[in-house]
Amino acid sequence: MQFTIDGSQYELTQESVRTALASREPGTINTYSIEVNGRAFPVKQALAAATGLSHDAFQSPRAQRILSALGFPVHGTREGKDEQAPTSSRARRQAIADAARPVLETGLHQRPSVFDGATITWTADTASALRRALETSDAEGTFRERLLSQLAGQTRAVVLLAAELCFLQRLPLLNVRAETKRKLLQDILDVLADGLQLPDEIVDALATPGTFHGGQGFNQQIPQHVQWLAHFVELWAQLPDQTRLEAIDDPWAFRSRTLDVESDAAPMRNSLLALLWPSTFESIVSTSDKEAIREAFAAALPGRRDGTEQHDVDRDLLALRDRFDANGDLDIDWYRSPWRDEWRMAEPNPHRRGWVMAEARHGEALSLRRQTTRPNFHSSRGSIRQEVLGAWNEQLPITDLLAQIDAATAYLVTMQVGDQIFVRSSDGIRVGEVGDLDPIRERPVTWRDPVSPADLPHAVLDILDSSPTIAEVDFLMPTPDPRLDLPTPVRLPRATPEFAERLHYEKTWLDDAIDLLEERRQVIFFGPPGTGKTFLARALADFIAPEGAMKIVQFHPSYSYEDFFEGFRPTVDENGTATFRLAPGPVRLLAKAAAENPTVPHVLIIDEINRANIAKVFGELYLLLEYRDADVALLYSPEEDFRLPENLFVIGTMNTADRSISLVDAAIRRRFAFVELHPGEEPVRGLLDRWSSANDHDVSRGALLRQLNDRIGDLDRDFQIGPSYLMGRSARTSAGLARIWEHDILPLLDEHYYGRFTRQEVRVRFGLTALVADAAGDLDPLDDTGILSERDDAASE
Known part of the structure; x- marks a missing residue:
């Protein structure tokens, strides 16, 4: 298949895509994926690997069309070891609607409840009885406690209807855990004497990821929402059969029936409509949000051009979606950029940019x-x-x-x-x-x-x-x-695609790390050796601060406050007499530079922060790390008030193989945000494969490293080995790899397992030859030329 991007033509076959992905680690799937050799790859990653272009060259719809034309089935859900989680907005809405169907189908058609398969619950008498029970005023406590008290002594149908309506209210919420939803429903069923358990169908439905955050208001309104649903069921059951059938087949007729309920609970009504008709009604429970979206894009509504105006917000939103995304390629989510930027963006602050x-x-x-x-x-x-x-x-x-x-x-x-x-x-x-x-x-x-x-x-x-x-x-x-010189809030730049590509990290992960640094001003990267903690700290500092606005210090057991901040240093005066002078340390010097340039970020990197007596080194600076607007009197300059500038950021690194994070001074743990870099977790897990691919290496050491760390195991999680050891040129040859293993990796394991394994046992268990032999062909075998043979790593994934 041929396609063109920026004037250049590319030709792909299914085989070329499969070959390009054979030795790569799958990335995080955000929208669409294809499956190759049992592994799911994001569509943009698949085409980037096959063409040599960056991910940014492809939109998901474009990538989806190309891969579909090549004969790959394209999935709209995340493929994982656990449950399938929908990732596109359209897929999420449909998935939650499918999850609600067991209750809504049986209820609307007045069939036996899915909870016990025998009791018809959606009747006027049952709904009326539930409404009266919910109006009981002498019940106290939380909603759950009140509800269980109100259901005591009620008929089976009333109890089951309460469970069904609570299911509908809780189901689409993203901010309520599935376990919490299940517990509420099981507590309701426990009111019954026969020990009825939640059906598997309901348990599976509750595991479906929700579609909106209910917020405090939606959560607190659950009594009113269940009351409204009960009233709706009561009115629904009294409708003529033909009217009900027409409403079931027509979303607008169904909406009219929901509007018949007095004391309208608009958020619950909007949620119910979206559960039943996900392609017609937006999964937006806030009427004010719906109106804000409609008003933001009102100029694009067809009626606005000929002088007429529509006043039905649901029809207007549907018309906007149809006009903006007639083919469904954009998968509009009104709460995400660029759509959200138009209706919910705050007015810009008046500061220099x-x-x-x-x-x-x-x-x-x-x-x-x-x-x-x-x-x-x-x-x-x-x-x-x-x-x-x-x-x-x-x-x-x-x-x-x-x-x-x-x-x-x-x-x-x-x-x-x-x-x-x-x-x-x-x-x-x-x-x-x-x-x-x-x-x-x-x-x-x-x-x-x-x-x-x-x-x-x-x-x-x-x-x-x-x-x-x-x-x-x-x-x-x-x-x-x-x-x-106007006051300007110090903001750190978002990660650029080029920065992410240089580091072989996902841009979203880097953005999260930068956001955390901007918010907390002090972060510590911690993890086992070789995970790139210092490299990442220096790269971030270079990215956010210009040359000269960064200092790096390395802590060690004899490092002191005088080395870190300020202290007396021996010197010789003009008369040749030995004396002492008060000299600033790196922190004081950097703080002075930051105060003189308040719009420029300055970064202090503290390497191996856990190797010094942190409390002794920081001294009175403890307070300033937490309260940047506070002044302190200094140990050697008590007449001078000092504060840490707002534009001074601190990045520490900590090797967990040397000292557990739990042993770090509690005051430091409160003042720093901690970010783990671990070989078994992204972004470190796939780093070696991404680096090998970016550098056009014939082989990747990713499978070998994963084999080693699997053997070390979770019990010694802090002592697993990071990819940095295998990212040098010498790691590409058998001789170089053997040297790395013998002089870098095995000595670390000797030290860790001292007293548990002998030196020989460490080599038998973790030696390079042992790993390759025990992998039964899953790893790249060594050949006689000193170069690892070129073969597919996919089998070891």
């Missing part, structure tokens, strides 16, 4: 000339969106249109006078201060002298290289102009 624009050129004013959508002057995103959507002729894909709305909003509304713009030029990086919009929607720029790329963090350089239409960068160059 940095920007990168593809059109920006040194010496020229800024503009959006290259963008096909160039709205007029506006004061808000909403007015820009209304103008652009109102003129949309559907020739431009809706996602591209939303991207242009985002760019226009950034340029016309969010960008302010005094912001900085970064551009590449022949003599380095140019930084300019942005001026106000002129009558032709251009922004003049006051350009400054060039700066070296080393003065900028890699995050800015990555974004410059990607040439975005317009992108905000969470970085500002220090400016000598005091008029522009």
Whole structure:
């Protein structure tokens, strides 16, 4: 099959895709997957491996179409060892509807309850009795306690109906565990004398991932929701048979029946409609959210063009979905970007920002000339969106249109006078201060002298290289102009695709780590040896801070407060007399630099943080790690108040093979966020395979490392071996691999198993030859040339 991306043509066969995936570790499946040799691969990973392109070159719908044309069955669910978890918005909605069907089918058709297969529960008398029981006012305690008290002495049908309605109310909630849902229903059934247990069908249904977070309001409203459902059942049972059949076949007729219930509980009604008609009604329980979405995109509603307006929010949302995504390729989830950005984005805070624009050129004013959508002057995103959507002729894909709305909003509304713009030029990086919009929607720029790329963090350089239409960068160059010294919150940049590719990590994982560092300001990467803790810490520091704004120190048993912060050092005065002077340590020096440049992130890396007496080294800095707005008197400078600047971030590394995290000082554990890097968990687990693939190595050591760590086992989890030992060039030859095993890996295991295994027993159990032999052909065998033979690693996965 042939296809074209960015003007280049590619040709694929099913066999070429299978070959490309044979030695790769499957990535995390977010939407669609294909199965190759019993393993599930994300569709974007499959095509990236086969073409050499990045994942970003493919949208899931495009990748799905290509792989389907090649003859691969494409799945819309995550394939795993446990239950199948739907991953697309459409699949999640349908899965939860299928899970609700056993109760709704039997109830709406007035058949025996799925709970016991014999009792008909959806009758007017049963629903009326349940409503009266729920209105009992003398019951006290939690909802569960009150409900069980109210059901005591009720008929079997009433108890089963209560279980069914609680099932419908709890089922679609993402923020309630399946175990909690099961326990409530089983407690209800335990009211009955015959010890009725939850049917397997219901247990399986409750394990289905939900579709929305109910929030505090939805959870607290469960009594009212069950009351509303009981009232609905009562009215439903009194309808003529033909009316019920018509409503079962027509979503709008069914909705009319739900609106007949007095004291409307809109969230429960919206949830019930989505359970029954997932392709017609959105899985949105908040009516205000529905209206906000409709209003945000109202200009695209057909009726708005001819002067008429529709007032049915459900029909309007369905019309928007049909217009934006007629083929279902976009799999719209209104609560995710880019859709959520249009109806729930907060107004931008008035602070200085940095920007990168593809059109920006040194010496020229800024503009959006290259963008096909160039709205007029506006004061808000909403007015820009209304103008652009109102003129949309559907020739431009809706996602591209939303991207242009985002760019226009950034340029016309969010960008302010005094912001900085970064551009590449022949003599380095140019930084300019942005001026106000002129009558032709251009922004003049006051350009400054060039700066070296080393003065900028890699995050800015990555974004410059990607040439975005317009992108905000969470970085500002220090400016000598005091008029522009406005208070600016220090934000760390999000991971770029280039950064993730350099580290062979998933971008989402890196974003989470950066978010955690931004929120807590102190994190510790911990794990067994060889998991890349220090490498990751230094890479993050280089990414978020420019050269000179990072310091690294290594703790050891004799490291002290005086080494770390400040202390007296021996020196010789001008008279040649030996004396002592108070000298700052790396923390004090970095804090001073950070205070002088408050818009620039500064990073302190503490390697092997657990090898020193942490309490002694930090001293009074303990308080400042938790309270950045506090001042403390210093040990050697008591007359001076000191505080840690907001823009100083601390990254520690800790080897769990040296010392368990549980032994670290409790005060430090409270002040640092801990992030585990472990060979058995992503992102470390597949790192060696991803690195081998990115470097076009013929073989990967991933299977060999997994074999070793499986043999070490979970009991010695903190002593498993990380991939760094096998990421050097020498690991590609049998001789080099043998040296690594003999001089790096086995000595670690000798030390760990000292007193448990002899040196010989360690080699018999964990030696390279033993692993290859015991793997029964699953690992890459060594050959006589010194190079591992090229073979498929897939069998060892």
